[in-house]
Every structure is written in structure tokens, then in C-alpha cells.
Amino acid sequence: MISRVLSAELAEHAGQRVTVAGWVHRRRRLKSVSFLVVRDRAGLAQAVTAHDPPSEVGPSGGGLSSANGSAESDLPAEETVVAVTGTVAANPQAPGGHELVEPSIEVLAETGAAPPFDLYRPAVNAALPTVLDHAPVALRHPLLRAPLEIAAAGVAGFRETLDRLGFTEIHTPKIVGSATESGANVFAIDYFGRPAYLAQSPQFYKQAMVGVFERVYEVGPVFRAEPHDTVRHLAQYTSLDAELGFIRDHRDVMAVLREVVAGMLESVRRRAGHAVSLLGVRLPEVPAEIPAVHFTEAQRLTSSPEPDLSPAQERWLSEWAEREHGSEFLFVTGYPMSKRPFYTHPDPERPGYTNGFDLLFRGLELVTGGQRLHRYDDYVRALADRGEDTGPYEGYLQAFRYGMPPHGGFALGLERWTAKLTGAANVRQVTAFPRDLHRLTP
Amino acid sequence: MISRVLSAELAEHAGQRVTVAGWVHRRRRLKSVSFLVVRDRAGLAQAVTAHDPPSEVGPSGGGLSSANGSAESDLPAEETVVAVTGTVAANPQAPGGHELVEPSIEVLAETGAAPPFDLYRPAVNAALPTVLDHAPVALRHPLLRAPLEIAAAGVAGFRETLDRLGFTEIHTPKIVGSATESGANVFAIDYFGRPAYLAQSPQFYKQAMVGVFERVYEVGPVFRAEPHDTVRHLAQYTSLDAELGFIRDHRDVMAVLREVVAGMLESVRRRAGHAVSLLGVRLPEVPAEIPAVHFTEAQRLTSSPEPDLSPAQERWLSEWAEREHGSEFLFVTGYPMSKRPFYTHPDPERPGYTNGFDLLFRGLELVTGGQRLHRYDDYVRALADRGEDTGPYEGYLQAFRYGMPPHGGFALGLERWTAKLTGAANVRQVTAFPRDLHRLTP
Numbered sequence: 043m044i045s046r047v048l049s050a051e052l053a054e055h056a057g058q059r060v061t062v063a064g065w066v067h068r069r070r071r072l073k074s075v076s077f078l079v080v081r082d083r084a085g086l087a088q089a090v091t092a093h094d095p096p097s098e099v100g101p102s103g104g105g106l107s108s109a110n111g112s113a114e115s116d117l118p119a120e121e122t123v124v125a126v127t128g129t130v131a132a133n134p135q136a137p138g139g140h141e142l143v144e145p146s147i148e149v150l151a152e153t154g155a156a157p158p159f160d161l162y163r164p165a166v167n168a169a170l171p172t173v174l175d176h177a178p179v180a181l182r183h184p185l186l187r188a189p190l191e192i193a194a195a196g197v198a199g200f201r202e203t204l205d206r207l208g209f210t211e212i213h214t215p216k217i218v219g220s221a222t223e224s225g226a227n228v229f230a231i232d233y234f235g236r237p238a239y240l241a242q243s244p245q246f247y248k249q250a251m252v253g254v255f256e257r258v259y260e261v262g263p264v265f266r267a268e269p270h271d272t273v274r275h276l277a278q279y280t281s282l283d284a285e286l287g288f289i290r291d292h293r294d295v296m297a298v299l300r301e302v303v304a305g306m307l308e309s310v311r312r313r314a315g316h317a318v319s320l321l322g323v324r325l326p327e328v329p330a331e332i333p334a335v336h337f338t339e340a341q342r343l344t345s346s347p348e349p350d351l352s353p354a355q356e357r358w359l360s361e362w363a364e365r366e367h368g369s370e371f372l373f374v375t376g377y378p379m380s381k382r383p384f385y386t387h388p389d390p391e392r393p394g395y396t397n398g399f400d401l402l403f404r405g406l407e408l409v410t411g412g413q414r415l416h417r418y419d420d421y422v423r424a425l426a427d428r429g430e431d432t433g434p435y436e437g438y439l440q441a442f443r444y445g446m447p448p449h450g451g452f453a454l455g456l457e458r459w460t461a462k463l464t465g466a467a468n469v470r471q472v473t474a475f476p477r478d479l480h481r482l483t484p
Numbered sequence: 485m486i487s488r489v490l491s492a493e494l495a496e497h498a499g500q501r502v503t504v505a506g507w508v509h510r511r512r513r514l515k516s517v518s519f520l521v522v523r524d525r526a527g528l529a530q531a532v533t534a535h536d537p538p539s540e541v542g543p544s545g546g547g548l549s550s551a552n553g554s555a556e557s558d559l560p561a562e563e564t565v566v567a568v569t570g571t572v573a574a575n576p577q578a579p580g581g582h583e584l585v586e587p588s589i590e591v592l593a594e595t596g597a598a599p600p601f602d603l604y605r606p607a608v609n610a611a612l613p614t615v616l617d618h619a620p621v622a623l624r625h626p627l628l629r630a631p632l633e634i635a636a637a638g639v640a641g642f643r644e645t646l647d648r649l650g651f652t653e654i655h656t657p658k659i660v661g662s663a664t665e666s667g668a669n670v671f672a673i674d675y676f677g678r679p680a681y682l683a684q685s686p687q688f689y690k691q692a693m694v695g696v697f698e699r700v701y702e703v704g705p706v707f708r709a710e711p712h713d714t715v716r717h718l719a720q721y722t723s724l725d726a727e728l729g730f731i732r733d734h735r736d737v738m739a740v741l742r743e744v745v746a747g748m749l750e751s752v753r754r755r756a757g758h759a760v761s762l763l764g765v766r767l768p769e770v771p772a773e774i775p776a777v778h779f780t781e782a783q784r785l786t787s788s789p790e791p792d793l794s795p796a797q798e799r800w801l802s803e804w805a806e807r808e809h810g811s812e813f814l815f816v817t818g819y820p821m822s823k824r825p826f827y828t829h830p831d832p833e834r835p836g837y838t839n840g841f842d843l844l845f846r847g848l849e850l851v852t853g854g855q856r857l858h859r860y861d862d863y864v865r866a867l868a869d870r871g872e873d874t875g876p877y878e879g880y881l882q883a884f885r886y887g888m889p890p891h892g893g894f895a896l897g898l899e900r901w902t903a904k905l906t907g908a909a910n911v912r913q914v915t916a917f918p919r920d921l922h923r924l925t926p
Contacts, residue, residue, distance in 0.1 A: 043731060043732065043736045043739075044730050044731070044732060046730065063730050063889070064698075065695075065887055066887075081699065083650065083652075083697055083698040083699065083924050086728060094611075101917070103619055106662060121886045121887040122887045123887040123889045135511065150730075150889055150890065151858055151859060151887050151888055151889055151890070152859075153885075153886050153887035154860050154885045154886070155885045155886060156718040157886060176882065177692075178692035178695060178696075178882050178886070179695065179882070179883065179885075179886040181695075181696045182886075183558055183695075183729070184697060186862075187696050187697070190652070190654070190696075190697075191652060193655075194652050194654070195652040196559065197653060198643075198647070198653070201640075205640070208525065210525075210632070210633065210636050210766055211640070212636070212641060212916060213635075213705070213722045213898070213916070214705075214916065214917060215720060215917045215919055216658070216705050216720060217671075217707070217719065217720055217924065218924070218925075219924040219925045229659075229673050229674065229675065230671065230673065230674045231671050231673045231674075231682070232671065232672045232673075233671065233719075233924060234709065234711070234719075234921055236924065240673070247917060250619070250620035250926075251623075251916065253507075253620060253621065253623075254620075254624050254629050254632075255525055255629065255632075256524065256622045257523040257525065261703075262704060262705065263655070263658050263704065263705070265658075265659070267676065269676070277659065277675075277676075278658060278659055280655045287485070288485060288486050288488065288592075289485060290485065290486060294485045294862050295731035297485075338757065356574075362576040384612035416593055417593060417594075418594075418596050438926075439926045440618065440620050440621070440926055441598045441620035441621065442595045442596075443595075443621075444563040444595050444596070444597060444599060444620070444621040444624075445507055445508075445563040445564045445565040445593050445595035446565065446593055446594055447505070447565045447593055448592065448593070456655070474654060474655070474656065474689070474693065475656060475657045475689060477657055477659055479676055482659070482660070482661040482675060482678065482680055483660075483661045484692075484879035484880075484882060
């Protein structure tokens with residue numbers, strides 16, 4: 043590894059001669075001094091040199107300005123990869139309160155083109171399509187990479203919480219033999235000459251694995267051939283799935299989900315604090331018990347005549363929860379059977395309603411979950427009730443032929459979570475290389 | 485959650501009346517006593533009852549035998565889901581040294597069929613196709629679930645090590661617009677009426693993200709339309725990918741890989757100790773520096789006339805490393821250009837050879853890695869040398885138009901690693917629901 047310190051570590055080396063390495067974030071030549079701001083994975087570091095007298099030429103490439111140069115172009119261009127060696131000096135105006143003086147610069151790799159927009163400006167001066175078309179370079183902008191750091195920290199918290207609760211991580215097939223789960227919006231693939239499909243979720247596999255490990259989770263891609271072009275749908279997204287057995291009903295699943303959401307936020311706070319500050323993200327508090335309303339009550343509150351809640355009604359309910367319960371999270375429980383997949387466990391005390399729930403966060407449906415059926419005969423009956431043949435489901439139903447405990451689980455879409463947390467209006471803003479109806483590259 | 489203790493916690497509750505819950509692993513009725521062995525996620529617990537006098541009928545369903553029964557069939561069948569409440573008593577013969585006496589049993593869920601082979605027998609008395617066809621129930625066998633526990637622990641160690649080294653986790657597209665990486669063995673998909681392909685690796689994306697985060701990793705599925713039916717190839721497998729910038733050359737990547745492998749093994753030891761014991765796995769030691777031989781030296785040692793190493797030669801080299809260096813791991817470095825992808829960095833001092841490496845473990849190529857090209861012009865030249873047009877690679881090459889540091893990385897196949905570690909002859913034995921030329925279900 044090249045010998046270097048990170049930008050964030052400069053203060054620890056005050057008075058010493060050290061090397062930082064990274065990308066030229068910004069070069070500025072003023073009347074009597076020049077600045078070179080270097081970006082590395084930890085942040086920014088500033089090197090400064092006076093022009094008069096000219097800085098000495100270092101052994102590995104020279105000072106900030108060439109001997110006779112005076113134009114900004116004498117400084118290495120933005121995005122050039124450099125190693126800058128200098129003496130660490132305190133300067134309250136510099137990023138992190140320290141800068142490098144008497145610097146010498148070594149160019150590690152040239153850059154061949156100007157970025158499509160200035161990465162050094164505090165704001166992103168580019169429209170979303172420009173950002174997405176140039177993702178490999180655009181994501182270097184601190185404001186665009188920050189949400190991805192927050193996403194990574196959230197996933198780490200998801201796993202950490204579930205590991206602590208005795209869950210086991212699994213990896214399940216993304217290529218499946220039948221398009222059973224929703225029937226629509228699946229991608230077809232040519233599987234050695236046979237038709238197959240990309241999995242829309244690990245639903246059936248995570249349920250089967252409850253029979254093996256009792257408690258399982260998976261973080262992985264899921265695929266939806268979503269024909270609508272909206273700000274919250276992607277053709278591929280990262281699904282955070284969990285499933286657990288030996289529950290009494292869906293409320294045990296909700297209790298685990300509460301722990302998971304709290305653990306994700308705690309991890310974001312701990313691991314991505316810099317990104318949180320940079321974006322000005324206000325992290326929500328998770329109440330010890332997240333308030334819950336039954337679907338019928340939610341309908342009454344929003345005067346909804348439909349057996350479903352509209353996005354506007356979800357927003358209204360979130361505001362209501364904030365107002366009435368001081369919570370940015372709200373469970374809506376008991377969705378009607380007609381609005382839930384066939385594997386959803388009915389509410390034994392309320393015909394027509396389920397033990398299924400959604401978790402709303404800041405006006406958006408963030409998580410869907412619930413108790414599932416666990417008896418083979420109940421599956422056969424549920425499919426018959428929907429006029430479906432069990433044939434295509436045999437692989438799925440197999441697990442239930444052998445004793446399966448009462449169980450349930452949930453799925454959280456990572457991009458939706460990150461968008462809502464960071465205030466991004468479009469999930470594409472927080473996805474490195476989104477896939478949708480129109481976009482297949484880069 | 486139902487109120488219970490785990491089988492492994494019985495000793496902590498000696499003398500108390502507790503409930504364990506799980507699956508009936510085995511029922512046995514002897515002349516004067518009956519045993520019911522319950523399997524939960526932590527292991528096995530035994531409940532025992534004497535027949536004379538008959539056990540009392542508990543409030544929630546009765547003793548181990550019905551009042552007038554004497555047949556084994558009076559005990560709940562294997563795989564029935566039960567909660568057994570009893571008093572914890574020491575018994576050196578019982579699993580974990582304690583058992584439940586004066587038990588009463590509550591059936592939580594019936595089972596509808598006998599498993600395809602006896603899950604309670606110490607060995608797996610079934611051929612691999614039977615196991616795979618019945619994976620949802622077969623994987624409940626302790627010997628078949630143990631490798632999946634070891635896999636999960638290994639992945640946790642992979643992440644833990646890289647998190648410590650400042651890497652950021654990423655999630656990249658599995659649907660790509662062109663079949664560029666190897667050109668062959670890709671799955672074609674219908675992407676909203678346009679042709680697209682399943683990604684064979686996150687190679688291009690992880691390289692691009694070095695420009696954003698310097699150090700990245702991804703754990704995710706990769707897809708190979710592998711037309712050969714072998715014991716070490718799957719159509720989908722879990723790839724553990726890492727990539728890092730600011731390296732001097734491939735040796736820096738090898739140093740990180742050494743840490744990763746050591747961290748994975750440490751995690752297996754810590755998190756999956758029970759599975760390791762059950763399978764009788766001998767975990768290897770990782771030397772402080774893993775021995776390395778240059779490809780030309782490996783050729784000389786194995787008298788290989790070909791510009792590649794055969795599986796037999798890899799096995800020989802592993803034995804040699806064990807004999808000469810006391811190491812079960814061996815790096816082979818400097819593979820010829822002709823045997824490496826176009827993005828591989830050449831060895832600047834040895835024309836025709838690369839800064840690419842393989843890591844052999846117990847005779848098998850476990851990891852492939854190396855330094856990559858980092859200059860745009862070098863990519864254009866490398867493609868031209870292979871007679872390829874840059875057109876289909878434009879999305880990939882974009883990252884290199886803007887300064888990219890010297891970088892490299894590696895990919896480790898989770899299933900191969902787990903198979904080699906556990907001594908499984910076939911990767912399918914350590915994959916929950918494998919996909920191959922013939923298998924698309926369950």
C-alpha cells in the first residue's frame with residue numbers, strides 16, 4: 043500500500059511531514075497563494091503554497107506551481123489522482139482545522155476529461171439524468187456518495203441486530219422455475235433453453251428456511267419488471283428480508299422489526315455520522331413501542347371507502363401519528379385478505395382481515411410484513427379460494443408438508459429507506475446504478 | 485414470542501420447570517420409558533417419561549404417552565412442531581447433559597408426511613439428488629444445515645475484516661446491457677422488450693466504485709450459464725468481491741486477502757463452533773504471510789508445458805506448499821496475459837505475464853485476483869490487442885476517463901470455500917437451493 047495518512051487524521055500529525063493521497067477536488071490559484079484540495083475516502087485535505095518565493099520542487103514531482111507558471115492550469119486538474127507530501131499545520135479555515143504546507147505533489151494517475159459537472163461545488167449542479175448517465179464519476183461528489191454510506195451503515199445495522207437475535211444469514215436462488223408469487227411483472231430468462239424467471243422476492247425460500255434455522259435473513263437483489271415510471275420503483279432493488287418462527291402472531295414480528303429499525307438507525311448514527319451531518323439528515327427516534335392502528339381504524343380516520351390506502355392517505359396517517367403519538371413510525375395492521383398475498387395468515391378473530399401489516403415512515407410504506415400460513419392444508423385452501431391450482435406451487439408448498447411452526451416476517455426496501463431517511467425525492471438519487479424501464483446502463 | 489428456553493440453555497435452568505420448543509427429532513418408546521428428542525435452532529433436547537405409573541396428562545395436551553397407548557405412534561411423529569414443558573434434570577447421557585422430566589407436550593403444528601429419509605439418524609442416508617429435491621426438509625438434518633452455518637459465519641468474517649480495514653459495502657446491478665466480461669456463458673433476459681444479461685460478476689462496478697470509496701466490497705449472487713455439469717460449478721453462486729485503490733501492485737491485494745481469509749476462519753471458529761465440531765472440520769492455520777510462487781516457477785515445479793495449470797497440477801502445488809512451507813494456502817502469481825481478462829495489469833518487469841494471482845487452498849483454486857489497469861488509454865490498447873472494439877465497453881471505461889488510482893481486488897466463491905472447508909465433494913452439498921444445467925427447483 044502506498045504510505046499515507048487519511049485526510050481525517052491530519053490533526054494527529056501536527057508538525058510532521060506526511061503524505062495524503064486522493065483526487066484533486068479543487069485547485070485555486072489566488073494572487074499570492076495556491077490551494078489544492080485533495081479528496082480521499084475520509085474527507086478533504088488542503089495543501090497550500092505561497093508563490094513568492096516559489097515553492098521548492100520536491101523529489102517526486104514539484105511544488106504546487108511550476109517554476110514559471112502562474113495559470114491555474116499549472117496545478118493538476120480536478121480528478122487527477124495525487125499524493126501530496128507536506129508539513130501539517132493548524133489552520134482553522136482548512137477542512138478539519140489542519141492543512142499541508144510546503145507541499146510537493148506526485149501525480150499517481152492523470153485524468154483525461156473534465157467531469158460532467160463540478161464535483162467541488164457544494165451543491166450538485168446537474169439534473170438527475172446527467173448524474174445517472176455519469177454515475178462512475180458523479181458519485182464522487184460528497185453529496186451523492188453520502189447516501190450510499192448511509193445505506194451501507196443501515197444494512198450493517200440490520201445484520202447486527204438480527205445476528206444478536208439469533209438469526210442466520212441465507213442466500214437463496216434469484217432464478218426460479220415459475221412466476222408464482224405475484225404472477226405479473228416478472229423478468230423472463232432463457233435458462234439453458236427453458237423458460238425461467240428472476241425472483242421477485244426470497245419469500246418462499248426464507249419461509250422454507252424457518253424450518254431449518256427458525257430465524258433467517260437475507261440481503262439481496264430482487265427484480266420487478268415494473269412497467270411504471272415512478273420516483274419509488276426500480277427494476278432491481280436491494281431487499282432486506284427477515285423471517286422467524288415460533289411467534290404467537292404478527293405482533294411478535296412487529297416487535298422484531300422495531301428492534302431492527304432502531305438498530306439500523308443506531309448504526310447509521312455510529313458508522314455514517316459524517317454523511318448524516320453533510321446531508322443535514324435528521325434521524326428519527328424509534329419509540330419503545332411503535333404505535334399501531336388497525337386497517338379499519340385507518341380507513342375511518344382517513345374516510346377511505348376503498349379496501350386499501352392511497353399514498354395520500356398514508357401521508358395523512360403518518361402526520362396523524364406524529365401529532366397524536368409523537369412518532370414518525372406507524373404500523374397499520376390487519377389489511378384485508380383481498381389486498382394481501384395468499385400466504386398471509388388471516389386474523390382468526392376478524393373474518394376478511396389478516397395478520398399482515400405495513401410500517402409507514404414519514405408518509406411512505408417502508409416495510410410490508412405479517413404472519414404467514416404454516417399448515418399445508420391452509421395453503422391448499424387459500425389457493426383454491428383464489429381459483430389457483432397448487433401445481434406451480436408444489437416446490438414452495440413442500441416445506442409445509444413437514445411440520446412448520448407459526449411464523450412471519452417482513453421485507454424492507456433499502457433504496458426506499460435510504461431515500462426517505464435522506465429526504466431524496468427519487469429512489470434513483472440513492473442508488474448507485476439504478477435499473478428501470480428506460481435505464482440499463484451504466 | 486412463545487415463552488421458551490433453547491435446548492442449549494437447559495443446564496442454566498437445572499431444577500426449574502421450563503418449556504422448549506422445536507421439531508420432534510426422534511421418538512422412542514422402550515419397555516419402561518419413552519424418549520422424545522426435540523430439535524431447535526440451538527441443538528437437541530431430550531424429554532423422558534416413565535410408563536409405570538403412566539405420566540400425568542398436562543393441561544396443554546398430555547404426557548409423552550396417551551393414557552392407554554403403548555405404541556410409538558402415540559408419540560407425536562418426527563417433524564411435528566411441539567412445545568415440551570418439563571423439569572430440568574441432570575443426565576450425562578442426554579444431549580448437553582440435561583433432560584426434561586415429567587414432561588407435557590403441546591403440539592404447535594402437525595406434520596403431514598414422513599421425511600424422504602430419517603433426519604434423526606447420525607448419517608444422511610440419502611443420495612444427493614434426493615437431498616436436493618427435498619431441500620426444505622432435508623436441510624433440517626444437522627449434518628446438512630451445518631455447512632450453511634459455516635457459510636454464514638464465513639461471510640460475517642469477510643465483512644467484519646473489510647469493515648475494519650475501511651471498506652464500504654456496495655450493491656450493484658445484476659442486470660447488464662452487454663455481455664462483455666467474458667462474452668460466453670451469460671444468461672439472456674427480456675428487459676422490457678430489449679435484450680439484457682445477468683451479470684457474471686460485479687467486476688466493472690466494483691472498479692468504478694473504487695473511484696468513489698477507494699475500498700469496496702459486495703456479497704451477492706453472480707450468474708454463469710455454465711454448460712458443464714461438474715462438482716464445482718453452479719449457474720448461480722454467491723461471490724465475495726473486494727476491490728481497493730492506492731495499491732503499489734497485486735501484493736497489496738494479496739496482503740488484504742490474507743487478512744480476509746484469516747478473519748473468515750476466525751469468525752467460523754467463533755460463530756459456528758458447534759457446526760465445526762459436528763462435521764469434524766479441521767480449520768486451517770493462515771500463515772502470517774501466505775507463501776507465493778510465480779506462475780513460471782509453478783510450471784517448472786509441475787513440469788507443465790501449457791500456459792495454464794490443470795486441476796491436478798493445482799493439487800500437486802498445494803501438497804508441495806504444505807510439505808515445503810507448512811501452509812494449506814498458496815498464492816500462484818504472474819499468470820500469463822493470455823490466460824487473464826483484458827483488464828488485468830501486466831507485470832511491468834516481465835513481458836507476457838500479469839500482476840494477477842490465484843489463491844489455492846487444499847488443492848483448489850479458491851480466489852482469483854490481481855491488479856487491474858487504471859488508465860483509460862491502457863484499456864483502449866488492451867482491447868485493441870485482443871481485437872475488440874471499445875463500443876460495448878463504454879459504460880465500463882467511463883470510470884477510467886477520470887483519474888483512477890492503481891487498484892486491484894479479488895473474488896471468492898462462497899460455495900467453493902464452504903465445500904473445501906467442510907470436505908464436501910460437491911458444491912451442491914453446501915448450497916441450500918443450487919441452480920445448474922439440470923436443476924431449477926425447488
